[in-house]
Amino acid sequence: MREFVSKKVKDIQPSGIRKFFDLVLGMEDVISLGVGEPDFITPWVIREAGIYSLEQGFTSYTSNKGLYKLRLSISRFLKSRYNLEYSADDEILVTVGVSEGLDLALRAILEPQDKVLIPSPAYVSYGPITELAGGIPVYIDTRSTAFKLTPALLKKYIDKKTKAIILNYPHNPTGISYRKEELEELKKIILENKLLCISDEIYGELTYDFEHTPFSTLKGTKDFTLYLNGFSKAYAMTGWRIGFICGPEAIISAMTKIHQYTIMCVPITSQMAACEALHGGKPYVEEMKKEYRRRLQYVLERLRNIDLEYVEPQGAFYVFVSVKKTGLSGMELASRLLKKEKVAVVPGDAFGKQYLDYIRISYATSFENLKEAFDRIENFLK
Ligand SMILES: Cc1ncc(COP(=O)(O)O)c(C=O)c1O
Numbered sequence: 001m002r003e004f005v006s007k008k009v010k011d012i013q014p015s016g017i018r019k020f021f022d023l024v025l026g027m028e029d030v031i032s033l034g035v036g037e038p039d040f041i042t043p044w045v046i047r048e049a050g051i052y053s054l055e056q057g058f059t060s061y062t063s064n065k066g067l068y069k070l071r072l073s074i075s076r077f078l079k080s081r082y083n084l085e086y087s088a089d090d091e092i093l094v095t096v097g098v099s100e101g102l103d104l105a106l107r108a109i110l111e112p113q114d115k116v117l118i119p120s121p122a123y124v125s126y127g128p129i130t131e132l133a134g135g136i137p138v139y140i141d142t143r144s145t146a147f148k149l150t151p152a153l154l155k156k157y158i159d160k161k162t163k164a165i166i167l168n169y170p171h172n173p174t175g176i177s178y179r180k181e182e183l184e185e186l187k188k189i190i191l192e193n194k195l196l197c198i199s200d201e202i203y204g205e206l207t208y209d210f211e212h213t214p215f216s217t218l219k220g221t222k223d224f225t226l227y228l229n230g231f232s233k234a235y236a237m238t239g240w241r242i243g244f245i246c247g248p249e250a251i252i253s254a255m256t257k258i259h260q261y262t263i264m265c266v267p268i269t270s271q272m273a274a275c276e277a278l279h280g281g282k283p284y285v286e287e288m289k290k291e292y293r294r295r296l297q298y299v300l301e302r303l304r305n306i307d308l309e310y311v312e313p314q315g316a317f318y319v320f321v322s323v324k325k326t327g328l329s330g331m332e333l334a335s336r337l338l339k340k341e342k343v344a345v346v347p348g349d350a351f352g353k354q355y356l357d358y359i360r361i362s363y364a365t366s367f368e369n370l371k372e373a374f375d376r377i378e379n380f381l382k
Helices: 007-011 016-024 044-055 068-082 097-109 126-132 151-157 180-192 249-262 268-280 282-305 330-341 367-381
Strands: 092-095 115-120 136-141 162-168 196-200 225-230 243-246 318-322 358-362
Touching: 007 126, 016 330, 044 268, 068 092, 068 243, 068 268, 092 097, 092 249, 097 126, 097 162, 097 196, 097 225, 097 243, 097 249, 115 126, 126 136, 136 151, 151 180, 243 249, 282 318, 282 367, 330 358, 330 367
Parallel strands: 115 136, 115 162, 162 196, 196 225
Antiparallel strands: 092 243, 225 243, 318 358
């Protein structure tokens, strides 16, 4: 039979998270600490805005870039929240989640064999979408620096073919984030080498110990930064599939071309709901953030009690835990824990092949579930 699937796609590995969670499907009574999505339902005021827009008959396409009123709301939100200035006319594109924004960014900027730096462990899509866009992902292992990219580490990996870096903070899967001073140090090197910083700040609103600093608020970075954010995590809107990307007009316009021919526009219902999220969503974000923080403290306490090591997270809803002490790899531990105690966690190697000794725990589940899951984990380790 003729082979229809391209070599490029055949060579891409399916997401390790999906592979593992196919095992979970069909099992009963499993407590999942695996998924990377809020356990909260989208706040009612936001859902209501989506429903009301349908009742009013808003069922059409929108402008390719997204409803102007949404772009204006995004622009105003960024100005008031971070003193960031992006024009609603030509510096903002509404995308199908941050996922689409990342893909568009790479497709718009990469020439074949251009290199993209990816501090790792890393969110599962960065490497594969870089390859699909014709680039070469270059992974920077951050184990020796407590999962943080440092200026020295960054310098080591830059060469003539390096075009961009994907920064992500607060970070999936480790939860670490960067303070302004740390970002300033990284900025110097990024600017010296004229790299584009693709800054995935989807967890920005879920920063616990200090103020989140968007990379493009640092002096001199605006022409060198794409700022990505979305509604999935902070507003518990994963299923609405909506996010946005802000940056220099030339890149936004290049991305809009691809978006125009592939997606056309984000569903209008999601755009209408997102407008409401920016107007009336803040108290709900604060409430959810408070609850994540309470759960994080609890998870860390339980981890200390069972003597497993971790680097203290500063945001998002994940902890990346070393299981080396147990004598099991992350994959072995995750599989046995699932079979014996029906608790699902993600093996660390889903986020890069070096992270065999880790698991990712997501605390985007109820406090009661966390309690029961840790009782079972403790039982398992005994
Ligand atoms: C770091 C990171 N970036 C992007 C995404 C994708 O988000 P969206 O739902 O906006 O496509 C995720 C989802 O888990 C994520 O963890």
